Amino acid sequence: MSRNAKINSLLLLLVAALAVLPLALGLGDDEEEPFTGADAQAETAITELEPDYEPWFTPLYEPPSGEIESALFSLQAAIGAGVLAYYFGLRRGRRQGEQRALRDAEPEAGRTPAEGA
Amino acid sequence: MHIAEGFLPPAHAVAWGAASAPFVVHGVRSLTREVREHPESTLLLGASGAFTFVLSALKLPSVTGSCSHPTGTGLGAILFRPPVMAVLGTITLLFQALLLAHGGLTTLGANVFSMAIVGPWAGYGVYRLLRRYDVPLMVAVFCGAFVADLSTYCVTSVQLALAFPDPGSGFLGALGKFGAIFAVTQIPLAVSEGLLTVLVMRLLVQSSKGELTRLGVLLAGNKSEAVAR
Numbered sequence: 001m002s003r004n005a006k007i008n009s010l011l012l013l014l015v016a017a018l019a020v021l022p023l024a025l026g027l028g029d030d031e032e033e034p035f036t037g038a039d040a041q042a043e044t045a046i047t048e049l050e051p052d053y054e055p056w057f058t059p060l061y062e063p064p065s066g067e068i069e070s071a072l073f074s075l076q077a078a079i080g081a082g083v084l085a086y087y088f089g090l091r092r093g094r095r096q097g098e099q100r101a102l103r104d105a106e107p108e109a110g111r112t113p114a115e116g117a
Numbered sequence: 118m119h120i121a122e123g124f125l126p127p128a129h130a131v132a133w134g135a136a137s138a139p140f141v142v143h144g145v146r147s148l149t150r151e152v153r154e155h156p157e158s159t160l161l162l163g164a165s166g167a168f169t170f171v172l173s174a175l176k177l178p179s180v181t182g183s184c185s186h187p188t189g190t191g192l193g194a195i196l197f198r199p200p201v202m203a204v205l206g207t208i209t210l211l212f213q214a215l216l217l218a219h220g221g222l223t224t225l226g227a228n229v230f231s232m233a234i235v236g237p238w239a240g241y242g243v244y245r246l247l248r249r250y251d252v253p254l255m256v257a258v259f260c261g262a263f264v265a266d267l268s269t270y271c272v273t274s275v276q277l278a279l280a281f282p283d284p285g286s287g288f289l290g291a292l293g294k295f296g297a298i299f300a301v302t303q304i305p306l307a308v309s310e311g312l313l314t315v316l317v318m319r320l321l322v323q324s325s326k327g328e329l330t331r332l333g334v335l336l337a338g339n340k341s342e343a344v345a346r
Contacts, residue, residue: 004319004323007319008316008319008320011312011313011315011316011319012316014312015309015312015313018177018305018306018308018309018312019177019178019309021180022178022179022180022182022305023178027178027180027181027182028178028182028183029182030182031182031183034182035178035182035183035184036183036184037118037176037183037184037185038118038181038183038184038185038298038299038302038303039118039119039120039121039185039219041183041298042118042120042121042124042277042295042298042299043121043124045277045281045294045295045298046124046277046281049281049282049283049284049291049294050281053281055121055122055123055124056123056126056127056223057122057123057221057222057223058122058123059122059214059218059221059222060215060222061215061216061218062218063216063217063218069217069218072216072217073174073176073217074174076170076171076173076174076212076213076216076217077170077171077174077175079167079170080166080167080168080169080170080171080172080174081167081171082167083163083164083166083167083170084164084167084168084171084317087160087161087163087164087167088164088320088324090160091324091325092324095324
């Protein structure tokens with residue numbers, strides 16, 4: 001593995017560790033419901049601060065179940081990941097193409113007239 | 118995590134919408150100008166928007182025992198300057214508000230203000246400041262992305278504290294409460310976002326040197342940047 005690839009894998013590993021540590025250390029254990037969304041907690045805090053507050057608008061569309069919601073979230077991530085992969089794939093392909101073109105061009109320039117004939 | 122639909126009083130919702138609108142309009146102008154003058158950057162613009170899409174879909178556990186997600190706005194702000202991110206961030210927020218019931222249309226203005234305006238500007242500001250003092254590129258990128266992420270959620274906390282001050286301790290009491298929910302949760306996620314942004318920037322340095330030079334991220338003829346962390 002090249003030095004570059006090593007550093008890149010290390011970065012990914014660190015991100016994974018940061019995500020797994022709170023779970024592994026059981027940091028959600030003293031919560032009633034571990035690892036809920038911060039936005040749901042904020043809604044609870046609002047109703048504590050102002051018990052009379054009623055949300056005055058409801059979402060136009062709400063995913064009917066947790067499964068559908070997670071499907072749509074994965075769709076969002078998949079679209080993003082797809083575009084990113086397309087970008088880097090295209091760049092890599094272009095670079096390789098350029099290198100190949102350079103390589104192909106060089107021997108011709110260096111060729112003796114006898115070979116060319 | 119954005120402010121949920123209907124959870125800001127109408128007056129606040131309208132005020133944040135009015136505050137955000139000019140930034141988004143300005144952003145649309147810069148985006149169209151960028152695409153018109155440099156059609157070759159369309160792809161990288163798309164990739165920056167895609168990065169925001171991926172990161173704001175990843176709900177990650179945090180040290181507070183709750184979950185939140187990064188924003189991914191630092192990368193685009195560093196590459197294309199913050200106005201462009203006002204547009205790309207708004208698109209992401211609209212997608213989540215319309216399809217996922219995450220955030221909302223009435224709170225869109227407030228959420229755009231935190232995630233698509235303050236976050237990118239704060240992150241970009243830190244990045245530029247560090248670069249001016251010759252801090253290595255990747256360190257500046259990390260700090261910029263970290264600040265873009267964390268400042269977004271600090272603004273969210275302020276917005277909620279303004280709307281719902283604590284009956285006893287007022288605005289500051291409520292800010293402490295919302296800050297504990299949003300900002301503290303966000304710290305490790307902001308570190309993750311910083312690391313992921315560095316990773317993508319490293320890949321860009323390897324693959325798109327010409328473009329980064331044109332955008333001023335890499336200095337022309339400076340090869341040491343490519344290996345510097």
